[in-house]
Amino acid sequence: MNDLNAPDATxxxxxxxxxxxxxxxxxxxxxxxxxxxAVTAVFVWIVADIVVHGYKEISWAFLTEEPRKAGxxxxxxxxxxSTVLILAVCIVVALPLGVGTAVLLAEFTPIDSLFGRLVRRxxxxxxxVPSIVFGLFGNAFFCHVxxxxxxxxxxxxxxxxxxxxxxxxxxxxxxxSVPNEYxxxxxxxxxxxxxxxxxxxxxxxxxxxxxxxxxxxxRAIAETAALIFTSGYVDRMPESLMDSGRSLSIHIYDLSMNxxxxxxxxxxxxxxxxxxxxxxxxLAFWIAERFLHRRIVVV
Amino acid sequence: xxxxxxTSQIQAASATVASPxxxxxxxxxxxxxxxxxxxxxAFENISMSIHSRxxxxxxxxxxxxxxxxxxxxxxxxxxxxxxxxxxxxxxGGEEILGAGLDVIAxxxxxxxxxxxxxxxxxxxxxxxxxxxxxxxxxxRATLAQTIEGALRDVGLWDEVKDRLQKPAMALSGGQQQRxxxxxxxxxxxxxxxxxxxxxxLDPLSSGAVEDRIASLRGKYTIVIITHNLxxxxxxxxxxxxxxxxxxxxxxxxxxxxxxxxxxPQDPLTAAYISGSRG
Numbered sequence: 001m002n003d004l005n006a007p008d009a010t011x012x013x014x015x016x017x018x019x020x021x022x023x024x025x026x027x028x029x030x031x032x033x034x035x036x037x038a039v040t041a042v043f044v045w046i047v048a049d050i051v052v053h054g055y056k057e058i059s060w061a062f063l064t065e066e067p068r069k070a071g072x073x074x075x076x077x078x079x080x081x082s083t084v085l086i087l088a089v090c091i092v093v094a095l096p097l098g099v100g101t102a103v104l105l106a107e108f109t110p111i112d113s114l115f116g117r118l119v120r121r122x123x124x125x126x127x128x129v130p131s132i133v134f135g136l137f138g139n140a141f142f143c144h145v146x147x148x149x150x151x152x153x154x155x156x157x158x159x160x161x162x163x164x165x166x167x168x169x170x171x172x173x174x175x176x177s178v179p180n181e182y183x184x185x186x187x188x189x190x191x192x193x194x195x196x197x198x199x200x201x202x203x204x205x206x207x208x209x210x211x212x213x214x215x216x217x218x219r220a221i222a223e224t225a226a227l228i229f230t231s232g233y234v235d236r237m238p239e240s241l242m243d244s245g246r247s248l249s250i251h252i253y254d255l256s257m258n259x260x261x262x263x264x265x266x267x268x269x270x271x272x273x274x275x276x277x278x279x280x281x282x283l284a285f286w287i288a289e290r291f292l293h294r295r296i297v298v299v
Numbered sequence: 300x301x302x303x304x305x306t307s308q309i310q311a312a313s314a315t316v317a318s319p320x321x322x323x324x325x326x327x328x329x330x331x332x333x334x335x336x337x338x339x340x341a342f343e344n345i346s347m348s349i350h351s352r353x354x355x356x357x358x359x360x361x362x363x364x365x366x367x368x369x370x371x372x373x374x375x376x377x378x379x380x381x382x383x384x385x386x387x388x389x390x391g392g393e394e395i396l397g398a399g400l401d402v403i404a405x406x407x408x409x410x411x412x413x414x415x416x417x418x419x420x421x422x423x424x425x426x427x428x429x430x431x432x433x434x435x436x437x438x439r440a441t442l443a444q445t446i447e448g449a450l451r452d453v454g455l456w457d458e459v460k461d462r463l464q465k466p467a468m469a470l471s472g473g474q475q476q477r478x479x480x481x482x483x484x485x486x487x488x489x490x491x492x493x494x495x496x497x498x499x500l501d502p503l504s505s506g507a508v509e510d511r512i513a514s515l516r517g518k519y520t521i522v523i524i525t526h527n528l529x530x531x532x533x534x535x536x537x538x539x540x541x542x543x544x545x546x547x548x549x550x551x552x553x554x555x556x557x558x559x560x561x562x563p564q565d566p567l568t569a570a571y572i573s574g575s576r577g
Contacts, residue, residue, distance in 0.1 A: 110380060181417035185479070188375055188413075189430040189486065190406035199429060200419055 054271035057264050067235050072261045076269055078237035082245025086231055089156020090220050098167035106175035127165035132225040134162045139229035150244040155231025162226055163216035174208015210288040214281055221277055224249045248273045326351040326490055326520035332386035334367050341367040342548030354521045356531035359541030364548025365524045369492045373409040374402050391489055407434055410483030412493040416475035418467035423459050426467045427485050449485040453477040453511045473504020493523040532560050540568045
């Protein structure tokens with residue numbers, strides 16, 4: 001009220017604060033853009049580096065031949081097969097466990113209950129545990145206690161343990177973002193909890209599930225430390241899940257660290273890994289998108 | 300669905316409020332119904348006879364327990380942690396409070412429509428088919444017949460018959476709400492509870508939904524909460540006025556709509572319907 005009676009003072013201070021606000025705005029814009037650019041630039045640099053150094057080695061032969069001379073020559077076919085098998089084991093184990101736990105946490109446990117809080121805390125801690133620890137655990141538990149030895153099965157299961165916390169938390173968020181109206185509506189129609197869950201809530205939670213799966217997948221496909229001790233690094237074609245198998249990430253690690261003259265093939269393998277990740281990512285989002293499109297969006 | 304209680308007994312049960320005597324049978328009878336959420340009393344001692352095949356409107360200011368009251372009638376109150384109900388509710392003469400009751404069967408008999416339309420994220424057809432199949436209707440011809448009948452009942456059939464496989468979310472708000480009513484009607488409920496079914500809609504859609512509700516009179520027992528007194532006056536046969544007294548929701552007046560709006564007994568009701576209170 002006072003300011004209205006003192007137009008001079010007010011006008012002045014308004015102009016002054018207007019200037020400083022504009023300056024602060026501009027500064028913030030510059031800082032935000034620079035940070036975003038810096039992050040993007042690093043990503044582009046890494047990808048560009050891999051593409052520039054790797055693309056010359058990529059050929060049909062590289063993808064379909066066995067490695068020779070410890071990987072310096074030849075291709076990566078058995079390694080691709082092992083990678084896919086390890087990931088398949090990981091998903092087959094992690095998906096039902098993850099969705100089951102997320103359903104329990106989101107739908108059948110009150111958010112403030114002691115049980116829910118304990119499980120969530122445990123999962124958050126597990127999500128931050130270094131992968132080498134998972135590797136040692138997998139080696140002790142799956143390889144020795146359960147007698148799986150160095151095998152694709154043990155590797156996949158170790159990865160599943162690693163991926164589970166991320167998968168569960170993201171899927172739980174997916175369930176929590178499903179509007180409560182669906183649950184009330186279903187209950188009011190006399191639908192059982194089971195069919196509400198399977199027909200209504202799980203389909204509606206798919207975006208969260210896919211996001212969790214992709215985060216977990218990204219972590220799994222890039223993993224080396226947890227696999228060295230569990231699935232091993234034998235680069236022959238695996239004959240069963242009980243054979244040791246070398247994943248792409250371990251292959252890259254081995255070529256770049258232990259094999260002189262392996263750098264070119266390491267780059268080429270890294271390129272294959274990045275492309276594989278991109279393909280799986282877009283495929284998952286495409287499927288989820290189509291799935292939701294059919295159910296919600298105007299056609 | 301005929302009542303087991305003679306009228307005199309019903310009047311005795313509703314201690315504070317005299318029952319109107321128009322419909323010959325009672326669909327739902329509550330007796331000294333009280334609901335407590337943890338420490339908070341939502342409403343207490345509500346004794347009310349809801350007449351078959353008539354529209355009963357519940358009116359009153361916000362927070363006076365109307366929504367809590369109707370969610371007891373299909374035991375949706377079970378979903379609220381810490382809610383305790385005492386008293387008695389009879390639906391079609393059968394007591395529905397108590398641990399042994401088959402809640403799923405009850406909710407098939409007592410349908411509910413919410414304030415915000417809540418169609419499931421499925422096609423229009425599946426929205427109706429899914430609950431029907433859940434309740435054991437498998438025969439294709441019966442399903443088709445029931446679904447068409449329910450959609451016709453809410454005046455939606457002609458609007459959607461060419462796009463039954465399209466997502467229900469693509470319908471307008473008013474159409475979605477009518478779809479939800481159709482979905483409830485498809486299960487052939489004895490009683491239909493509606494919690495402000497028009498309040499989230501634009502005036503035109505609201506009018507369309509209201510017309511449909513009015514057209515269900517004589518076929519279904521309808522209990523509708525509304526904040527729109529003009530609407531209550533237009534569509535209801537019986538009107539119940541809820542009010543907050545001493546921190547708890549109470550039923551202060553219940554009777555034929557014409558009587559409640561014409562010659563209200565309670566001064567609060569008179570003030571409320573004249574617009575000077577509430």
